[in-house]
Amino acid sequence: MLMSSSDKAAKLHYGPSSFRVLRPGQHVYCAVSGEAIPLEDLHYWSAEHQEAYATCEIATRRLLGQE
Numbered sequence: 001m002l003m004s005s006s007d008k009a010a011k012l013h014y015g016p017s018s019f020r021v022l023r024p025g026q027h028v029y030c031a032v033s034g035e036a037i038p039l040e041d042l043h044y045w046s047a048e049h050q051e052a053y054a055t056c057e058i059a060t061r062r063l064l065g066q067e
Contacts, residue, residue, distance in 0.1 A: 009036075014045040014052070030054035032067045 010025030019042070027036040031051035044059040045052045053059035061067045 010039060012045075012052070014047045014050050016047050019045065028052045030058065032058050032062055 008025040010021055010028055011023035012019040013022055027038050030037055030053055033054050035054045037052055037054055044056055
């Protein structure tokens with residue numbers, strides 16, 4: 001079975017204010033919850049840890065070391 005890029009997770013490089021697509025795809029996974037995040041809805045990530053987060057609450061807890 002062939003998979004299109006819409007079925008695959010993207011691979012991104014996270015910068016301080018933007019991200020760069022290294023491998024095309026339609027979503028990434030939250031580093032904490034595992035939830036799929038469509039790229040158009042991706043607003044929270046850590047450039048230092050190279051991780052994406054589904055919500056600002058999850059990002060805050062993770063960056064404060066509570067996750």
